[in-house]
Amino acid sequence: MSIPVRKYDAVIVGAGGAGLRAAIQLSEAGLKTAVLSKVFPTRSHTVAAQGGVSASLGNSEEDHWHWHMYDTVKGSDWLGDQDAIEFMCRKAPEVVVELEHFGMPFDRTDEGKIYQRPFGGHMSNFGEKPVRRACAAADRTGHAMLHALYQRNVRAQTQFFVEWMALDLIRDEEGQVLGVIALEMETGEVVAFHAKATIFATGGAGRIFYSSTNAFINTGDGLGMAARAGIPLEDMEFWQFHPTGVAGAGVLITEGVRGEGGILRNDKGERFMERYAPNAKDLASRDVVSRAMVTEINEGRGCGPNKDFVTLDITHLPPETIMKRLPGIREISIQFAGIDPIKAPIPVVPTCHYQMGGIPTNYKGQVVLEDGATVAGFYAAGECACASVHGANRLGTNSLLDLLVFGKSSGDTVIEDLASMPKAHKELPAGFADRTLARLGRLESQKDGADVHETRLAMQRTMQNHCGVFRFKDKLEEGVRKILDIEKQAAQTQIKDKSKVWNTARVEALEFDNLIEVAKATMICAEARKESRGAHVRDDAPDTPEFPNGRDDKEWLKHSLWYRDGNKLSYKPVTLKPLSVETIALKTRSY
Amino acid sequence: MATRTMQFKIYRYDPDKDNAPYMQDVSVEVDDVTDRKLLDVLTKLKAQDDTLSYRRSCREGICGSDAMNINGKNGLACLTEIKDLKQPVVLRPLPGLPIIRDLIVDMTQFFKQYHSIKPYLINDTPPPERERLQSPEDREELNGLYECILCACCSTSCPSFWWNPDKFVGPAGLLNAYRFIADTRDQATNARLDDLEDPYRLFRCHSIMNCVDVCPKGLNPTKAIGKIKEMMVRRAV
Numbered sequence: 001m002s003i004p005v006r007k008y009d010a011v012i013v014g015a016g017g018a019g020l021r022a023a024i025q026l027s028e029a030g031l032k033t034a035v036l037s038k039v040f041p042t043r044s045h046t047v048a049a050q051g052g053v054s055a056s057l058g059n060s061e062e063d064h065w066h067w068h069m070y071d072t073v074k075g076s077d078w079l080g081d082q083d084a085i086e087f088m089c090r091k092a093p094e095v096v097v098e099l100e101h102f103g104m105p106f107d108r109t110d111e112g113k114i115y116q117r118p119f120g121g122h123m124s125n126f127g128e129k130p131v132r133r134a135c136a137a138a139d140r141t142g143h144a145m146l147h148a149l150y151q152r153n154v155r156a157q158t159q160f161f162v163e164w165m166a167l168d169l170i171r172d173e174e175g176q177v178l179g180v181i182a183l184e185m186e187t188g189e190v191v192a193f194h195a196k197a198t199i200f201a202t203g204g205a206g207r208i209f210y211s212s213t214n215a216f217i218n219t220g221d222g223l224g225m226a227a228r229a230g231i232p233l234e235d236m237e238f239w240q241f242h243p244t245g246v247a248g249a250g251v252l253i254t255e256g257v258r259g260e261g262g263i264l265r266n267d268k269g270e271r272f273m274e275r276y277a278p279n280a281k282d283l284a285s286r287d288v289v290s291r292a293m294v295t296e297i298n299e300g301r302g303c304g305p306n307k308d309f310v311t312l313d314i315t316h317l318p319p320e321t322i323m324k325r326l327p328g329i330r331e332i333s334i335q336f337a338g339i340d341p342i343k344a345p346i347p348v349v350p351t352c353h354y355q356m357g358g359i360p361t362n363y364k365g366q367v368v369l370e371d372g373a374t375v376a377g378f379y380a381a382g383e384c385a386c387a388s389v390h391g392a393n394r395l396g397t398n399s400l401l402d403l404l405v406f407g408k409s410s411g412d413t414v415i416e417d418l419a420s421m422p423k424a425h426k427e428l429p430a431g432f433a434d435r436t437l438a439r440l441g442r443l444e445s446q447k448d449g450a451d452v453h454e455t456r457l458a459m460q461r462t463m464q465n466h467c468g469v470f471r472f473k474d475k476l477e478e479g480v481r482k483i484l485d486i487e488k489q490a491a492q493t494q495i496k497d498k499s500k501v502w503n504t505a506r507v508e509a510l511e512f513d514n515l516i517e518v519a520k521a522t523m524i525c526a527e528a529r530k531e532s533r534g535a536h537v538r539d540d541a542p543d544t545p546e547f548p549n550g551r552d553d554k555e556w557l558k559h560s561l562w563y564r565d566g567n568k569l570s571y572k573p574v575t576l577k578p579l580s581v582e583t584i585a586l587k588t589r590s591y
Numbered sequence: 592m593a594t595r596t597m598q599f600k601i602y603r604y605d606p607d608k609d610n611a612p613y614m615q616d617v618s619v620e621v622d623d624v625t626d627r628k629l630l631d632v633l634t635k636l637k638a639q640d641d642t643l644s645y646r647r648s649c650r651e652g653i654c655g656s657d658a659m660n661i662n663g664k665n666g667l668a669c670l671t672e673i674k675d676l677k678q679p680v681v682l683r684p685l686p687g688l689p690i691i692r693d694l695i696v697d698m699t700q701f702f703k704q705y706h707s708i709k710p711y712l713i714n715d716t717p718p719p720e721r722e723r724l725q726s727p728e729d730r731e732e733l734n735g736l737y738e739c740i741l742c743a744c745c746s747t748s749c750p751s752f753w754w755n756p757d758k759f760v761g762p763a764g765l766l767n768a769y770r771f772i773a774d775t776r777d778q779a780t781n782a783r784l785d786d787l788e789d790p791y792r793l794f795r796c797h798s799i800m801n802c803v804d805v806c807p808k809g810l811n812p813t814k815a816i817g818k819i820k821e822m823m824v825r826r827a828v
Contacts, residue, residue, distance in 0.1 A: 039646075040698070042741055043654040057722075100722040103712030103776070105730065105737045112724030137737075143653055144737060151711035186691060215649040248625070251651045332651060335670055336627075453638040497642040499607040502692040505641035 003181070003433050004191045007425055008034045010414055011179055011195040013166045013222060016044030017142075017403035018382025018410075019201030020149035021095075022365075025411025027156035031418065034193055036164045036182055038217055038507075041150045045203055045215045046403065049142025050328060051256030052117060052134030053099075053400035055092035059113040060132040063124060065089040066581060068133065070126045072398060073584045075285050076391025077534035077551065079235065079559070081575035082583060084363040084387040088398075088405045095404040096135055104148040106137050107325070117325070118259040121285040121395045121591070130283055134397045139254050139328040145400060165507055166221060168436040169198070169229040169378075172429040177367075177378035179428075180225070181436045185507060188500030190440065194428060196421055197377055197414040200226070200359060201407065204383035205518040206239075209352035210460035213245050213252040222384040224514025226359045227521070228435075231378075232370060232561040232570070234386040235357035236518065237526035237536050240394055241469045243289040245351025247309035249336040253329055253348060255396040258282040260325050262314045264293065265345065266301040272310075277591040284591035287393040287535045290350035294469045297349075304347060311345035350469050355518075356394055356535065357525075358386035360561070365410025366417075370561055370572055379414060381406035388559065391574075392534020443509055449494025452509045459486050459519050467526050471538040476527040483516075483523045484567075490516040521562040528569055531556040548588040557586075594620045597632065598679035605642070605692050612690070614681075621673060629671040629680075630657055644693040652807055655742030658685055659694050665744040665805040685743055687753040700756045701743045701763070708760060708768040708786070713779035729775040736770035736815060738808050739763060745802035745812055751795040758791035762802035762812030765793065769815035772822065784823055793819060 010026050012019045015037035026033040037044065056063040068089040073080055100106055100114060107115035116132040124131035137144035153160075166180040170192065179195040205220025206212040223233055243264070244253040258264070264282055266272050276292040277284035284292075293310050302308050314322060319342045322330055326341075333341045359380040360368050367378040382403040389402055466479030490512060497505035532541040532550030541550035558571040576583050596618050604612035619635050626632050630650055637643045646656040650669045657668040660683040662676060673680075688696040714723070746752045746761035760768065768787060771777045787793040793816065802812040 043656050047654050048649050101718040105733045108727045108730045112726050155711040217648045499605050501607045504644050
């Protein structure tokens with residue numbers, strides 16, 4: 001069976017921050033570009049980012065990209081690649097200023113410059129004291145940014161394919177990527193996008209967990225597609241649990257709240273972070289704060305009738321500050337916690353938030369294999385990619401920076417690479433759509449199969465219970481068995497809706513195919529990594545004099561690579577050498 | 592767990608199998624502790640019947656996907672408290688736009704109007720090395736404007752937009768037009784006003800204020816439209 005084929009110079013999958021930033025480069029360079037998105041671009045999950053985007057602009061006090069780099073390496077617990085981290089931190093002022101020129105409505109200082117606020121792990125002078133580095137538009141930075149990037153694309157007349165879901169990569173025998181196969185949701189039509197360059201900007205897969213700050217659409221589609229095409233996934237055991245999700249609802253409350261002076265308290269009203277991070281306190285790194293919160297709850301100092309949350313208190317802040325700098329947070333607290341934070345503290349719990357791992361790339365956005373060779377025609381940027389700038393734990397506001405810097409650099413690399421490629425498209429391999437059509441056919445004809453909703457729920461509960469903030473050896477081993485069991489059901493999902501038109505049941509089943517790949521990668525990598533580092537902390541790798549914080553640099557200073565085929569694991573070294581400065585030497589992490 | 596049964600009447604239409612749309616009566620068990628918002632209940636309804644089709648994404652009122660007509664009023668399912676809803680809860684697609692399936696409408700016309708106002712900053716001076724300066728007071732002019740999430744609740748509650756969706760920009764588009772007019776960094780104010788000085792594009796707004804009533808973000812398109820009209824008068828004298 002054949003499907004229609006459309007030819008483009010480049011295809012970008014995903015129209016969140018990274019995809020839109022890449023699209024600006026390609027459209028303004030005059031390349032014939034198609035941008036595919038499951039949702040209208042301004043509905044992408046970048047829209048939900050709140051607190052800010054980091055850049056050492058120094059608008060309120062002295063700052064330096066080198067300090068930003070140090071904080072990022074330390075935040076990553078030294079798992080981040082220092083070449084990529086230097087690249088990102090040096091580029092930060094440039095891409096943030098550009099965004100301002102695109103029309104981004106940043107808040108302003110009295111001098112009219114971009115407003116900057118303190119954030120977790122942002123320090124001056126190599127870890128000395130908190131610094132104002134997070135550039136903010138109130139507490140709606142992601143919304144303001146995503147709209148500004150979309151608007152710039154309207155100006156550049158970028159060609160969007162809205163409500164199209166990419167299903168699979170097209171990769172030929174030589175390993176070159178030649179585009180994607182995609183489904184138009186409105187009609188059910190399946191079409192090949194034949195491209196010389198394919199950029200994945202598909203976001204994260206936070207929906208593998210039961211409790212997540214992530215949108216419904218964050219189903220790891222790019223990761224699933226890459227894994228099915230034989231490309232490994234990197235560092236998938238590292239997931240960020242954001243300290244402050246609204247208890248029960250999971251909705252995000254930005255770290256910017258603590259940047260503006262918010263304090264975490266236990267049932268006794270104690271500012272417990274003073275005990276865990278005497279210097280940075282509430283503005284320690286996210287992994288540190290989340291663990292402190294769970295420890296408080298586990299030791300019986302949680303709040304509420306079930307003692308299962310702590311509170312985030314801003315009642316001491318002037319109401320004007322809250323109305324001006326945190327209006328969205330107030331709205332969310334009233335909507336989802338039934339609490340006005342001007343009057344009462346917000347109930348919060350650590351909630352799955354961000355995927356540090358992803359499709360392995362270099363700092364130019366090129367996808368790289370285990371041996372360092374690039375995959376011709378394939379690029380990735382943003383949360384779906386692992387450059388790796390976040391390592392074992394991401395600093396707040398580095399995600400928005402990541403998508404600006406690597407969205408732009410992947411676009412620039414595509415422009416450069418296409419200049420040296422033949423004018424004509426490389427031919428598509430025979431039967432390029434077979435595997436995808438078989439998958440769709442299986443779903444259509446499946447009888448007595450597994451319910452998508454129920455099976456997905458089983459996966460989410462398993463991830464939550466076996467692979468959370470604190471991890472346990474036996475729980476992880478059991479988790480691997482459970483996920484592999486669930487995978488068998490996932491291969492036999494059944495839908496009742498057979499309509500061609502806007503079939504959301506089909507879309508959810510196809511998304512689940514991607515989620516389950518990410519869940520497997522996560523659980524298997526987590527079980528295998530026998531140390532504690534950043535967001536990955538296990539009971540059998542405790543804090544000892546020999547291994548402070550449980551980190552074992554001799555054995556585990558390396559990136560995990562998971563291959564779908566046979567669930568094979570492999571490892572590659574961390575790049576410790578930056579581009580121009582000296583290596584930031586290994587150190588025990590404390591805040 | 593305290594559960595209760597809730598009754599719904601939902602607009603259903605699948606062009607692939609239905610000859611005509613119909614209202615479907617369905618009921619669902621809701622848990623007043625965990626099911627707080629209409630979207631929570633829609634998720635349950637969809638688990639019962641996977642053919643029920645609607646858009647949704649962020650579930651926190653910032654992406655603008657799940658706008659629909661709820662008991663006669665446009666709103667976001669994810670921000671609508673179920674305890675406030677009169678039963679049976681009547682769910683329809685947003686009014687005035689072509690229906691694709693169930694609660695999903697074709698938003699082409701809505702976005703066409705948004706795009707028509709040139710929704711991007713126009714400033715032809717070469718960009719400086721650093722940010723363009725803007726005073727906090729000038730920046731404050733954008734509050735109440737830049738927060739629009741393009742959910743279309745406002746435009747699809749506006750009779751003028753129902754009658755002339757091809758000619759009247761509509762409240763969402765006009766709010767965004769004023770967002771750029773009000774931005775001190777934008778240099779195209781005159782051209783923007785010229786473009787809107789038209790019996791249809793702007794002046795079909797008769798200040799009925801349905802838009803203000805339904806905006807889930809508490810924005811006021813009528814006020815923005817008033818300011819545009821004011822600027823036109825001011826530059827005419």
